[in-house]
């Protein structure tokens with residue numbers, strides 16, 4: 831399957847928000863939230879775009895000082911297990927390497943595919959937030975990926 835990773839733009843928001851509702855029906859980000867992310871210079875929203883221009887997946891990283899947070903990642907159900915999330919996450923960890931000291935995220939304790947994805951990319955579980963999610967109520971696992979070289983005085 832052929833796709834490319836590109837920056838998300840305002841033109842993609844309606845497709846992204848529609849896919850978000852499919853992937854997170856209980857608590858989807860709104861189109862407004864994605865638009866706000868696009869306007870925030872501390873946020874890096876990426877898109878996986880198929881050959882026909884369609885949105886296959888997306889990921890959103892936000893940065894505060896030298897810490898990054900993976901705020902969202904999702905792939906269309908009909909193209910899962912084709913390396914789309916791998917490519918999105920590789921792009922974001924590549925961005926973080928050399929710029930950030932750590933990348934953090936929260937994931938539902940039952941979300942085995944996502945946890946496997948994060949572990950594959952070097953994230954490790956470092957904590958648990960009790961009853962963090964609603965609908966259904968569930969714990970969050972906190973995971974971090976620490977970069978050996980964060981921001982140095984010379985940068």
Ligand SMILES: CC(C)(COP(=O)(O)OP(=O)(O)OC[C@H]1O[C@@H](n2cnc3c(N)ncnc32)[C@H](O)[C@@H]1OP(=O)(O)O)[C@@H](O)C(=O)NCCC(=O)NCCS
Nearest residue numbers: 903904905910911912913914915916937943944946947950
């Ligand atoms: C999690 C998700 C983003 C993975 O997307 P994907 O494009 O199918 O993932 P990839 O094909 O790139 O797989 C990369 C790795 O993730 C893991 N993985 C993905 N899906 C998996 C599954 N169903 N079972 C086990 N491991 C899985 C594997 O480690 C895989 O590597 P491998 O192919 O070498 O085994 C996708 O399932 C999704 O959108 N889920 C709903 C939204 C969501 O839960 N997002 C995360 C919120 S914290």
